[in-house]
Amino acid sequence: MEIDLQTLFALVIVVLVLVSAVLVLVLENMIGAVAVSGTVSLGVAVLFVLLHAPDVAMTEAVVGAGLSGVVLALGLRRLGLWQLDGVTSDRPTEREKTDA
Amino acid sequence: MRSIAALLFAGGLAFLLLIIASELGFGEPAMLIGGDILAKAPDEVGASNIVTAVLLGYRGIDTLGELSILFAAATAAGLVLVRGNKDCHAGANDPVGGFILRTGADLLFPLLLVVGFYIILHGHLTPGGGFQGGVILAAAFFVLVLARPGADGSGGMNHTAIAFIEGLAGVGFIGLGLWALVDNGNFLQPMLSQGVFGKLLSAGTLPLLSIAVGLKVGAELAGLMTQLAEQPAAPRHDPAHPGDRPS
Numbered sequence: 001m002e003i004d005l006q007t008l009f010a011l012v013i014v015v016l017v018l019v020s021a022v023l024v025l026v027l028e029n030m031i032g033a034v035a036v037s038g039t040v041s042l043g044v045a046v047l048f049v050l051l052h053a054p055d056v057a058m059t060e061a062v063v064g065a066g067l068s069g070v071v072l073a074l075g076l077r078r079l080g081l082w083q084l085d086g087v088t089s090d091r092p093t094e095r096e097k098t099d100a
Numbered sequence: 101m102r103s104i105a106a107l108l109f110a111g112g113l114a115f116l117l118l119i120i121a122s123e124l125g126f127g128e129p130a131m132l133i134g135g136d137i138l139a140k141a142p143d144e145v146g147a148s149n150i151v152t153a154v155l156l157g158y159r160g161i162d163t164l165g166e167l168s169i170l171f172a173a174a175t176a177a178g179l180v181l182v183r184g185n186k187d188c189h190a191g192a193n194d195p196v197g198g199f200i201l202r203t204g205a206d207l208l209f210p211l212l213l214v215v216g217f218y219i220i221l222h223g224h225l226t227p228g229g230g231f232q233g234g235v236i237l238a239a240a241f242f243v244l245v246l247a248r249p250g251a252d253g254s255g256g257m258n259h260t261a262i263a264f265i266e267g268l269a270g271v272g273f274i275g276l277g278l279w280a281l282v283d284n285g286n287f288l289q290p291m292l293s294q295g296v297f298g299k300l301l302s303a304g305t306l307p308l309l310s311i312a313v314g315l316k317v318g319a320e321l322a323g324l325m326t327q328l329a330e331q332p333a334a335p336r337h338d339p340a341h342p343g344d345r346p347s
Contacts, residue, residue: 054227055151058219062235067321070242074328 146294230313
């Protein structure tokens with residue numbers, strides 16, 4: 001069976017999108033999950049470009065990968081779930097202040 | 101009693117919507133207008149980007165509806181967020197931005213501004229338009245806020261000015277529509293000379309509508325994100341003690 005280059009490329013993107021989508025659910029790290037949800041949108045945007053819909057691709061990239069990621073990350077910050085592995089704040093948190 | 105009334109109301113509303121939906125003939129008559137638009141749009145509207153010709157020319161009122169939905173959503177989010185306690189120091193629990201973020205923001209800001217305005221102004225020629233460009237403009241201003249939050253987390257963003265720009269853009273969009281209504285009897289009908297096909301100054305009022313949409317979306321989202329950033333961050337949740345949740 002002959003597979004042309006574009007189909008192969010689309011297949012790679014589809015696998016990437018599916019893996020990212022599963023990672024969003026599986027990841028323990030909340031910031032990581034937000035970042036991976038951005039990759040889902042980026043992959044879908046590339047698929048839209050392959051389908052000759054650049055307007056839709058642009059909206060998907062800007063809103064899906066940019067805006068919604070920022071809003072989700074700000075929500076995490078508001079909820080106190082902003083936690084990077086092994087990285088702590090330079091400033092002491094409220095609890096550390098009271099402990100000291 | 102109140103919950104029974106709410107249940108009755110919700111049930112009645114669902115019943116009403118179901119009746120209306122069952123009466124509507126979805127897909128009847130079949131919409132075969134797409135081919136006609138593709139054939140006629142370059143001559144009728146003069147925009148080389150057919151998508152923009154449809155969004156702002158043939159379906160301008162749908163775009164107005166989209167803008168009002170976005171406005172309602174941003175207003176509702178703002179109403180909920182404004183109630184946060186103002187006396188709490190906004191940046192108290194945030195890590196400091198650092199040199200790389202600040203320098204990167206300074207480099208990115210003009211670039212994003214140019215890209216945003218380019219996409220808005222060329223909406224009738226190349227892919228993109230008011231909405232996409234507007235989001236990029238909002239991102240440009242938010243990058244600044246992120247790098248230099250300042251004492252209150254607003255990064256020097258003036259909410260009055262943002263609201264003013266947003267209102268002005270909205271009034272501009274509706275004003276262009278009303279102007280067309282007065283001029284030839286059709287709301288949001290593209291007007292002015294079509295110019296030379298494919299040039300920057302072409303397609304009549306479409307670029308003006310595109311600028312209005314871009315400024316409105318940009319101001320709205322920048323205001324929303326700044327408002328989110330002004331919220332005091334909750335103390336970090338310690339994964340070692342999953343039991344004590346931040347209050």
